[in-house]
Amino acid sequence: MDLLKFLAVMGSGALLVIVVELIRRGKLKERYSLLWLFAGVVLLIFSTSRYLLELISHALGIFYPPSFLFLLAFFFLLLITLHFSVVISGLSEKNKKLAQELALMRQDLKNAIDGNAIAIRDGAGERP
């Protein structure tokens, strides 16, 4: 096994181990980890078999096989940033709803407290 192949296998193996470990420790939710796991597996396959990489590259008409790897990496990053934009949009919508709900509940609570204070003054209501 040549040095380059060894390094490539080690690199993609490390990526997989890190992703799995993050999931195991609960630092990465499974639903966000699928893309990363997929990327790790694809990288591992291509780093163990240069033949496969060359085969696919030539089939696609790519002269320089490593540029196929770059292309894959580019698409992967594009996909994951798009995925993040979707997630962030969802989070900011939820964040807005929470803030609104909090403001409405504060006012309802204040109303309830003020209403009770008036009731106490008039001889009814519950004393704290």
Next chain:
Amino acid sequence: MNILIIVPAFNEEESITGVIRDLRKYVPQAEVLIVDDGSADATTQVAREMGAKVLELPFNLGIGGAVQTGYLYAYQHDYDIAVQFDGDGQHIASEVKKLIEPLESGRADLSIGSRFLNPGAYHAPIFRKLGIRIFSFVLSRILGMAVTDSTSGFRAANRRAIEFFSRSYPDDYPEVESLVLLHKMNMRMEEVAAAMRERTSGRSSITPVRSVYYMTKVLMAIFIDLLKKVR
């Protein structure tokens, strides 16, 4: 009909007193609701001291999120009409009556107070005017009705529009975008001539470059709204 006046306010401790006082004087039958959009100053305290109801947002949501909080309140507390009225003092309380008339008579679901229906009444900076013209042109085509002041934040909504806004209200350019969404919901809109105060203190940071940038963003938002699913 119970009327709620939604007043979005962001750091308006100076002007909020006058706004509340005027609204009490000219629209005594309405409840005034201040939505404090995460102000750093004493907007909430000043408004509470005057006995107004205040919704205090924990942080700044921007005008869209703040106004929607008011619509949520109007929806949950069964108001028939909700009026949007700026907290900075540019809207005029005695004009509210004219604004709610189309809703009370059942002609429209949303009425919009327009500065430009009475020609020559309002002098906006030239680039602002140009921007408003372009939006008016595009919106008039889309909505199939003349819209002269699409960026006006002086509006009144009936129960149907309140219910819709409490569910979905645009965040980015809510005045313009909400018209497109209402149109897609087949709601009726009407413009009403309304005087407004011209801004006396600075703050108008509109430069040619910025206004072109702003217009592009709003136009894109309009076209995205046309593609959006609404229900």
